[in-house]
Every structure is written in structure tokens, then in C-alpha cells.
Amino acid sequence: HAPMGTYVVRLTAGDQTQTQDFEIRKDPRISATQEDLQAQFDILIAMRDKISETHDAINRIIRVKKQVDEWVGRAGSDAAKEAVSKAAEELKGKLSAVEDELIQYKTIEGLDRISQPARLNAKIREISMVPSTADYAPTKGTQDVFADLSVRLDVQFHALQDVIDND
Numbered sequence: 001h002a003p004m005g006t007y008v009v010r011l012t013a014g015d016q017t018q019t020q021d022f023e024i025r026k027d028p029r030i031s032a033t034q035e036d037l038q039a040q041f042d043i044l045i046a047m048r049d050k051i052s053e054t055h056d057a058i059n060r061i062i063r064v065k066k067q068v069d070e071w072v073g074r075a076g077s078d079a080a081k082e083a084v085s086k087a088a089e090e091l092k093g094k095l096s097a098v099e100d101e102l103i104q105y106k107t108i109e110g111l112d113r114i115s116q117p118a119r120l121n122a123k124i125r126e127i128s129m130v131p132s133t134a135d136y137a138p139t140k141g142t143q144d145v146f147a148d149l150s151v152r153l154d155v156q157f158h159a160l161q162d163v164i165d166n167d
Contacts, residue, residue, distance in 0.1 A: 003041045004034060027135065036137035043138045043146065047128040050150055054102060054121045057160055061099045064164065065092055094163045101156050120156065124149050 004026050010019045026037065068088045075081035104119040118126075127145050131138045138146075 003038050030135045032135045032137065037135060039137045040131050040135070043131050043143065044128065047124065047131075047146060050146075050153060051121070051124055051128065053157065054124060054153055057157055058099065058103050058121065060164075061095050061102075061160065065095055068092055091163070091167050094167060095160070098156050098160045098163065102153075120149060120153050124153065 002024055004024050006021060006023050008019055008021050010017060026032070026034070032040075068091055072081065072084050072088045075084040100119070102119055103121050104117065124146075127142060127149060130142045
């Protein structure tokens with residue numbers, strides 16, 4: 001859903017590049033204004049960015065957990081391995097607490113989706129479908145739910161950064 005306007009597409013193949021101007025026009029059958037469509041585009045971009053930030057946080061947790069496991073594997077003596085393992089489990093527990101708010105792994109592994117509650121990544125993806133289905137300004141409900149989910153996600157992003165910075 002790009003806003004109305006003139007755009008340029010560029011195609012490069014090898015050392016040859018071609019460009020072509022094109023225009024996106026409003027469907028004359030819809031009553032939405034340019035402002036409505038711009039508001040729709042703006043919220044969709046904000047949602048896309050929040051979804052990307054969520055997935056980046058999930059991937060970061062996975063990478064840090066893997067690093068922690070590698071540190072445990074490198075510990076030499078039994079005493080060192082025990083101390084590192086204990087610290088690793090505490091750190092992974094904190095990371096898992098954030099991860100559990102962000103993503104529901106049980107549904108990914110094929111268990112039923114009814115008894116496993118959706119996590120924030122699924123909720124933010126689902127709400128993004130609402131403004132993308134028609135040509136109108138985002139509803140107040142969509143804006144309110146997105147704002148709520150954004151705040152809840154930001155809490156988890158800050159919690160993750162705190163674990164990484166302090167643990």
C-alpha cells in the first residue's frame with residue numbers, strides 16, 4: 001500500500017540499468033482521502049518496523065543463548081564448568097522470560113494453537129492485517145491496539161537490553 005504519487009522503478013541486469021516512471025492513483029470508486037491513505041500507509045510502516053524489531057529481539061535472544069551454551073562448553077575444570085553452568089542457567093532463565101513474552105514456541109513446534117496463548121509477535125502481526133485489508137484510514141481500535149502492543153513490546157525490548165547490559 002504505497003501512497004499515491006509518482007515513483008521510479010529501476011532494473012539492473014549486469015552492467016545495464018533501465019528506469020521507468022510510474023504513477024499510483026487512487027481507485028475512483030473509494031471514498032478515502034489522500035490523508036486517510038497516508039495515515040494507513042504510515043501505520044502499516046510503523047507496524048512493519050515494530051514487527052522487525054520484535055523479530056530482531058527474538059533472534060538476539062537465540063544468539064545470546066547459543067553463546068552462553070558455547071561458554072559452558074569451553075569451561076575447563078569441573079569446578080569452573082559448574083560455576084559457569086550455574087551462571088549460564090540464571091542468564092538463560094532471564095532471557096527465556098523475555099522470549100516467552102515475545103514468541104510462543106509451543107505453537108511453532110506443532111502443538112495446538114488453541115490451548116497455547118499467542119505471544120506479542122503473533123499479536124502485532126495479526127493487528128497489522130486490519131489496516132491492510134481496505135482503503136481507509138486506520139480505525140481508532142487499530143491505533144489503540146497497536147499503541148498498547150508497542151508499549152508492551154518496548155517493555156520486553158528494554159528488559160532484554162537490561163539483561164544483556166547487566167548480566
